[in-house]
Amino acid sequence: MITLNINGNQHEVDADPETPILWVLRDTLGMTGTKFGCGAALCGACTIHLDGEAVRSCSTPLSAAEGLNITTIEKATDGSDRVGAAVSAAWVKHDVAQCGYCQSGQIMSATAFLASLPSGSQPTASEIDTAMEGNICRCGTYTRIRAAIADAASNLV
Amino acid sequence: MLPNMDYSELPRALQHMLERGRSTSVQALPxxxxxxxxxxxxxxxxxxxxxxxxxxxxxxxxxxxxxxxxxxxxxxxxxxxxxxxxxxxxxxxxxxxxxxxxxxxxxxxxxxxxxxxxxxxxxxxxxxxxxxxxxxxxxxxxxxxxxxxxxxxxxxxxxxxxxxxxxxxxxxxxxxxxxxxxxxxxxxxxxxxxxxxxxxxxxxxxxxxxxxxxxxxxxxxxxxxxxxxxxxSSGQQSFGIDFKLPGQLTAVVARPPVFGAKIASLDDSAARSVKGVKAVLRVPLDRGAEGVAVVADGYWQASQGRNALKVEWDTSAVEKVDSEKQLAQFREIANRPGPRQFDADMAPLEAAPLSLEAEFVFPYLAHAAMEPLNCTVRLSDDRAEIWMGSQSAGLDAGVAANVLGLKPEQVVVNVQTSGGGFGRRFSSSSDTAMEACQIAKAARAAGLNAPVRTLWSREDDMRGGYYRPTHLHRARIGFDKEGNVLAWDHTIVGQSILTGTVFEKFQVKDGIDAATTEGMRSPYPLPMRLTVHHPVANVPVLWWRSVGSTHTAFVMETLLDDIARATDQDPVAYRMKMFGNEHPRHRDALQLAVDKSGYGSRALAEGRAWGVAVHESFSSVVAYVVEASVVDGQPKLHRVTAGVHCNLAVNPRTVEAQVQGAAIMGLSTCLAGSEITLKDGVVEQGNFSEFTVARITDVPEFDVNIVPSADAPTGMGEPGLPPLAPAFANAISRLTGKPVRQMPFNLA
CATH class of the missing domain: 3.30.365.10 (Aldehyde oxidase/xanthine dehydrogenase, molybdopterin binding domain)
Structure with missing residues (x-):
């Protein structure tokens, strides 16, 4: 048994400690907002936060999450987190999503990035690109992702 | 994908195709x-x-x-x-x-x-x-x-x-x-x-x-x-992969390394002992292949079970394609006579004052949609329910019925929102549904009375075939000093996509697949002779966003630019001259892109060049004027201005998104590493570390402009893709003085 703290709730999970967090979220707990894209930390679709830091849940074993706070897209965008709510709202306003499959991961990366900035600072275009380089969108929504992140950042100042 | 044709026969052709598998028919559900x-x-x-x-x-x-x-x-x-x-x-x-x-x-x-x-x-x-x-x-x-x-x-x-x-x-x-x-x-x-x-x-x-x-x-x-x-924007959208029934199990499949191969020997004892594994099943797969499905509580347990399988494969009966050898073979085939789509007189070629010769190579491409292929099946004695992202629910249901021994009206396909597809969710053989049904059937026969979701890993998806086919194009063009083309002798070598599909009867004529040649010549009044060869190879091929225009637009729009450059003409003026008073939508789209980009009126930054291309596909016209440079030997796209003609734009916001997205998918095909290759029958790329797709750092600035129109709307899912790569290539050629003849671009 491993105890996981997910979105503020304790979950007792009976699984091999090497199981990636992604599959416990999706298959065991039915939290499907976090997506399976590549299984190898190459596309970012499965991005979650571990103590606020963006990590790829497809390649992070349960054993690495013990004692840490896991945050998923469901919690990050439910309005309780100021940065996540601003990012989600900007995504809606800019109509970023096409197929939408990668967007959970994009939003989680963007939220961790904006939360990491010094209060009141506005990211440059190249800082946004660098922060988001690990997240693939096959539909090619990058133009609107850039605009949404810049917009969310300005709303957080 | 399917230009002008009479579709009235299509349902009958579909029925015929399904009947080839088993004697059933597609009917309306009650x-x-x-x-x-x-x-x-x-x-x-x-x-x-x-x-x-x-x-x-x-x-x-x-x-x-x-x-x-x-x-x-x-x-x-x-x-x-x-x-x-x-x-x-x-x-x-x-x-x-x-x-x-x-x-x-x-x-x-x-x-x-x-x-x-x-x-x-x-x-x-x-x-x-x-x-x-x-x-x-x-x-x-x-x-x-x-x-x-x-x-x-x-x-x-x-x-x-x-x-x-x-x-x-x-x-x-x-x-x-x-x-x-x-x-x-x-x-x-x-x-x-x-x-x-x-x-x-x-x-x-x-x-x-x-x-x-x-x-x-x-x-x-x-x-x-x-x-x-x-x-x-909140993780709440449910996709096919998210669909879950009570008691549902997950299957992953060990597929042979070469398309169509079979199992020589199997030791599944270790796999069966993996915690959570419920069954290991030998199943028939697409294209006559054989595989091993591991059915477990969840994906991770199933994939751990698969890793523990000891399988030896028998590949002796199937062709093992090798990309390098295949290119040599295509070059040899290109020298042979073959069926002709256009047959203009080539006599003026030898005497033409100016001429150029070109050879282009296009690789296999994977669709690489972000949501890996998946399909959930629930069986009972007289009914099958299927949940999947399907571009062809009727065909999938018909194939499922064939596999399961049911009547088509006993099969329901519930279409699920999909994480991309780009053509891959309509395979000519319904491979995704077919394999998922084989697995569900075998699981039921093995006593597992539970719904089964078959889920492909990224590697399964990328190595699973159904690629945009590889192509060789060759052109010999004679023209005069004004750029008038006197004779254009062109040859295409590439696998047929539509042969063996429901569309064959309509779209493969006299040995030429319209999906291979769509986008050639039109709209330019060129005296062309077009010879087409369709070699057969053991690599499944499929439509891929914008299909034939993925390569024909590149060939046509870069060669026209070469002619304009060789005769010292402006590439926009040259195209407009070719259009004459015809093709008002091409003219309007191109003019709008030119006007909005500042082409001809604005000086570019040092080291940058303009590139232009315009192409009609699927009844819509898209023109791009781009700015590009070469940074450290690598081509870089900075800015794209689009002129779009889709008649009435129902939702202009979506049209803009589709143009941006299609252009970026087109950009992906230009980037180093964006190719699928085979070695001794085995696909060499399995994940995004080996198959390049554009990332945010590759992406230019966009300005999408739509020509106002009240005419009945045409579609925009695909037409934004074809002209991007040639516009980019034309800009690069102006910088380097050398034509771009290879996809992905290789400036070495």
Whole structure:
């Protein structure tokens, strides 16, 4: 048994400690907002936060999450987190999503990035690109992702 | 994907194709399937009845019947609170039809847009493409083929609501009008659609209805937020991969390393002992192959089980394609005579004052949609239910029925929102559904009475075939000093996509596949001889977003630029001269891109060059004017200005998104590493570390401009892709002085 703290709730999970967090979220707990894209930390679709830091849940074993706070897209965008709510709202306003499959991961990366900035600072275009380089969108929504992140950042100042 | 053809034979061809597998036919599901479907949604009130006559077999009482595609009950539900649920007859996989089709219907319904919702349909005959007569999301056809259909559906429902209000108030219907979900009487009385829906559903469905004058449109043509924007910005959107039934198990499959190969030996003892593994099953796979399915509680356990399998494969009976050898073979084939699509006189070639020769090589490409392929199957003795992102629900249901020994009407395919697809969710063999059904059937035979979701890993998906085929193009062109082409001798070598598919009969003529040659020559009045060879190879190939135009646009638009450059002409002026007074949509799209980009009037930054291309595909025209440079030996795209002609843009906001996205997918094909190659029969790329797709750092600035038009709309899912790569290449050629002849670009 491993105890996981997910979105503020304790979950007792009976699984091999090497199981990636992604599959416990999706298959065991039915939290499907976090997506399976590549299984190898190459596309970012499965991005979650571990103590606020963006990590790829497809390649992070349960054993690495013990004692840490896991945050998923469901919690990050439910309005309780100021940065996540601003990012989600900007995504809606800019109509970023096409197929939408990668967007959970994009939003989680963007939220961790904006939360990491010094209060009141506005990211440059190249800082946004660098922060988001690990997240693939096959539909090619990058133009609107850039605009949404810049917009969310300005709303957080 | 499917240019001008007579589609009336298509349903029969589909049936014929399925019959080749087993003797069954595709039929409409019983009408009661709608009642069941809607009954589960909590929106039962407001179901409009199918016209009784349409279901009646009693010829004596039947007036003119509406087709299933014309019957409001299959498409519209209005809840008591006024919410309007519109059912989509396509797959939504990013292109935005689950917003655009409701916009079209809501326009004629005069609905309150804030109360409009949408959902995807099934393999019911109501949801066939009204022109094709089969279930199909492809060829950028949704808006083009269903524009009038969804307008008429909305108008029919509005007429029924008006009639219900006239009954209620005992007034003449002509005195009433509608406005944003409300029926209004001259004396100021009003009734919401939700209040009228139950009475309206008891009324007959009108056959003939008047449609709005397009100048009165208030929803169509407005930049409109997608109906799924909120769900897709909060992790709430459910995709096929997210669908879960109680007790559902997950299967992953060990597939042979070479397409079509079989199992030589299997030791599954270690796999069976992996915790959570329920069964290990030998199953028939696509293309006559054999594989091993590991069925477990979840994906991770199943993949751990798969890792523990000891399988030896027998590849002795199948061809092992090798990309390098294949290119040599294609070059040899290109020297042979072959069937000709165009056959202009090549005599002027030798005497032409100027000439050029070119050879182009295009690789296999994977669709690499972000949501890996998956399919969930629930079996009972006389019924199969399937949940999958399907571009061809009827074909998938037919293939499933063949596998399962059921009648087609015993199979329901519930179309699931998909994380991309780009053509891959309509394979000619329905491989995804076929394999998932084989596994579900084998699991049931092994005593596992549970629904089974078959899930592909990224590597399974990328190595699973059905690629954009590799092509070799060769051209010899003779022209004069004014750039007039005197003779153009062209050869294409590449596998046929449509041979062996439902479209073969219409689209493969005299040995030439129209999907290979679409986009060649047109719109330019060139004296061309086009020879086409379709070698057969053991690599499954498939349509891939914009299909033939993925390579023909590149060849045509770069060669025309070469001619313009060789004769010292401006590439825009040269194209306009070629268009003459013809092709007004090409002219308008190109001129708009030129005007908005500042081409010819604005100096570029040091080291940058302009590139231009224009191409029509799937009935829409897109022109790009781009700015590019070469940074550290690598091509870099900085800015793209688009001119788009899709006639009436139903949702301009989606058109912009589709152009940006298609252009970026086109950009991906230019980047180093964006190719699928084979070595000794084995695909060499398995994941995004080996197959490049564009990332945010590759992406230019965009400015998308739409030519205003009131003509009936054409589609935009694909047409933004083809002209991007040649516009980029033309800019690079102007910088380096060397033509770009290879995809992905290689400037070495």
């Amino acid at each position: 009408r009661r399937s709608f009642l069941k479907l809607t009954g589960t949604l909590g929106l039962a009130v407001g179901i409009f009845p199918h016209l009784a006559a349409a279901q009646s077999t009693d010829a004596g009482e039947a007036p003119i019947a509406l087709k299933p595609t014309e019957q409001p009950s299959a498409f519209v539900q209005i809840a008591p609170n006024g919410e309007v649920m519109v059912t989509i007859n396509r797959l939504e996989f990013g292109q935005g039809v689950q917003t655009a089709l409701p916009m079209i219907l809501a326009e004629e319904l005069d609905a309150d847009w804030n109360l409009v919702r949408s959902q995807l349909g099934t393999n019911d005959m109501a949801y066939v493409d009204p022109l094709f007569g089969m279930h199909l999301t492809g060829g950028s056809n949704t808006i083009k083929n269903s524009f009038t259909q969804y307008r008429e559906l909305g108008a029919r429902v509005r007429a029924m609501l008006l009639a219900a209000a006239a009954d209620r108030w005992n007034v003449d219907v002509s005195a009433l009008r509608t406005e944003a979900g409300v029926v209004l009487a001259p004396d100021g009385r009003k009734l919401g659609y939700g209040e009228l829906s139950e009475a309206a559903m008891a009324l007959p469905v009108p056959q003939k209805i008047a449609l709005k004058d397009p100048k009165d449109f208030r929803i169509i043509g407005q930049p409109t937020q997608r109906l799924d924007a909120q769900a897709k």
